[in-house]
Amino acid sequence: MSRVLLRGAQVITMAPHRPDAERADVLIDGDTIAAVGEGLDGAGAEIVDVPDRIILPGLVNAHLHTWQTALRGTGVDWTLADYLGRVHGSAAPRYRPEDMRIGTLAGALSQLDRGTTTVGDWCHNTLTPDHTDAALDGLAASGIRGVFLYGTPYSAAYPLSEVDRLRGGPLIGIGMAVRGPQLSTPDAAVADFRAAAERGLVVSMHQSGGEPGPGWEAVRSAGMLSPATNVVHGAGLTEGWLKTLVDAGASVTCTPENELGQGHGSPVTPHLLRLGAAPSLGTDTDAVTPADVLSAARIALACGRHHDHREAAGPFSLQATVTAKQALAWATVEGARALGLADRVGRLEPGLQADLVVLDIAGPNPIAAALYADDVEAVMVAGRWRKRDHVLLGVDHDAVRTHLRESASHLLPHLAGR
Incomplete structure (x- = not known):
């Protein structure tokens, strides 16, 4: 399975034994987080440099x-x-x-x-x-x-x-x-x-x-x-x-x-x-x-x-x-x-699923920057990029919009009192 090394971000792991935020790398092996720390070995992995970014667990x-x-x-x-x-x-x-x-x-x-x-x-x-x-x-x-x-x-x-x-x-x-x-x-x-x-x-x-x-x-x-x-x-x-x-x-x-x-x-x-x-x-x-x-x-x-x-x-x-x-x-x-998933998601820790968010922002208080963020650059679910460079991947946006508009046209007339 594929390996990805996210390098150089401010990382908010939400793990109880780690700092609120830290400068670290995140190594992903397949659908799982393999390691979080400084200077991780990226041999055999796709290297993704993410300076001036914040990485946090998927919401x-x-x-x-x-x-x-x-x-x-x-x-x-x-x-x-x-x-x-x-x-x-x-x-x-x-x-x-x-x-x-x-x-x-x-x-x-x-x-x-x-x-x-x-x-x-x-x-x-x-x-x-x-x-x-x-x-x-x-x-x-x-x-x-x-x-x-x-x-x-x-x-x-x-x-x-x-x-x-x-x-x-x-x-x-x-x-x-x-x-x-x-x-x-x-x-x-x-x-x-x-x-x-x-x-x-x-x-x-x-x-x-x-x-x-x-x-x-x-x-x-x-x-x-x-x-x-x-x-x-x-x-x-x-x-x-x-x-x-x-x-x-x-x-x-x-x-x-x-x-x-x-x-x-x-x-x-x-x-x-x-x-x-x-x-x-x-x-x-x-x-x-x-x-x-x-x-x-x-x-x-x-x-x-x-x-x-x-x-x-x-x-x-x-x-x-x-x-x-x-x-x-x-x-x-x-x-x-x-949702009964505490052993799988919600934190960035080795062994948990590689569900994470990359925010196009950084600052002296990463926690505050993340809480008030409005620019999601990338999203990964189970080690697979679902959003990259600010764009959802593998989505026919025109088709989704068209079908959603058709559905709305059918349903809106039935909202009594509109």
Whole structure:
């Protein structure tokens, strides 16, 4: 397999035993990181000089509905009620399999272009098996790493036979996107958690819209909370419930711009930090918010600091207790953990997958430069370049744009109230 030596960059490994940033080389052997350090031997490797660049682990968007990409920007002024009524009530039932495929493909490519190498693709418009297969095909065709979180329309029962039918691929895993304890009967919630545990799958659910319902207590009493549990938003959960989740090793994925703008509730980031935990991050839906994980990290960071200022004895806090490095960890390490991939991605360490981003920027504070970067020069997934010299590789851009426009033309008339 091919070997590549990236030489001379400022490297942010996100590994706990290494500096925040260091001048180093990164040696890649096939799909794996072989070494990180100064003066690495590049014998037999393609040498890529990257001075005045920053290399960091590929970003992880832990919660995104890529199937909605054709509706990009249509809901910028929508409340949560608008979104649910117009997208799920009116447009979603009109989706064709080809709409699912192009939306998922275009959404995943957009993520790669922004430096996201792994996505938790929460697909809950699986009207038929053909719709499901089309979405899964679009995700795999993009070249991104992902967990395809199979869900159903809000009014449909959850068919385990479909979960068992699905097969991922070298880069795509399968998980379960369920209605969850807040939106299910207690018996149904426990059954969904048990089914995921029996299959060894991540089980992900939305939680917002008030205090925890009785389904949560049923799941806790059944002993079903675990590191494979992923709660999206978490709004409405009490401090006690968040501690229960943290103690069980569960993850909470915040989508801060969407949560603040649409009305899910305030991001729970400050409460997690107080418990010694941390969020993963998502951008939720292109229909409403930008698909940029670094923007989500910056907003989540600002929320954490705002909480500090609000709780301070004086007019503002005299110390920033939440750091830029923590925000980068939410977009890398924590995202990998939320999707059950912490042993594969999220850090640049020997033995892990060669998923990384090259930023066309450098500076005296590489952490800050990376967090505020807007120029992704290159992206690698599993040792293969997916973006190089600012251009996505192997993509027929004209065809993708044409098919996405056709899908939008079909769907937009069905957005009631537009």
